[in-house]
Amino acid sequence: MALAAMLAGAVPLAAQAPAVHARMPYMRAPRLHLSHDMTRIDLPGPDSAQVAAFLGSLSRSEPMICEAALDGAQNVWRDRSLVGALREQSADAPRLALAGSLRDARALPLLAAHLGDANPCVRRAAARILGDAAMPSATERLRVALTERDGRVREAAALGLGEADDSASAPALGRLLRDGDPYVARMAAWALGSMAAHDQVPALIEALRHPDAGVRVNAAWALGQMQDTRALGPLTTAMKDSDAGVRRFAAQALGQQD
Secondary structure (H helix, E strand, O other): OOOOOOOOOOOOOOOOOOOOOOOOOOOOOOOOOOOOOOOOOOOOOOOHHHHHHHHHHHHHOOHHHHHHHHHHHOOHHHHOOOEOOOOOOOOOOOOEOOOOOOOOHHHHHHHHHHHHOOOHHHHHHHHHHHHHOOOHHHHHHHHHHOOOOOHHHHHHHHHHHHHHOOHHHHHHHHHHOOOOOHHHHHHHHHHHHHOOOHHHHHHHHHHOOOOOHHHHHHHHHHHHHHOOHHHHHHHHHHOOOOOHHHHHHHHHHHHOOO
């Protein structure tokens, strides 16, 4: 499954899915001070020590370095690739081998805490790792995070659940299409399209009339992934939207219908 969204959305740049850009200026996060046991354990996948080092490196990196490292590592826990040394102030940048899916439950609280990190790159990293984790408890944490007061946390949780293809969260994500934070609604629309949540087609059709163009773009893209005949009329209407991105993805969605 291709990741088509970041932690904030704008006009799409790729034909496959709407691109979502960071909504906040980069903020340098403080170094992590961890009290838990940093000893490696003999389990496949990134353990809590590796996760701590990875997120700490992202936090201390320059914005472009952070984004490049995360983009290069997005499938690292699937492809057994290596994360290259990240540029930071110290000379001990970790070279990590994050292989397989996360299995160390001790890493979950650390990841959940970073869903609200001031750095959008770190938020995306935490959400992706949780979404790819091989533990139901990781998905449960993401579902709980959908109800957090902080919009950044809800947004990141929606990303993680979309990565996880967690269909059980579809009703909650459908409700987030009406969230007061448009960036949360954008990510919810992307997540629903990613998991092809057909039961949320009516909610996505309603989202085609959302006042935020980014929500309408992602809703059009999501409906295209589902190829549901109920969306034909609304997508045809969306072809007349005032936003060029909405028109583009509505046309693409109509072209995907059988």
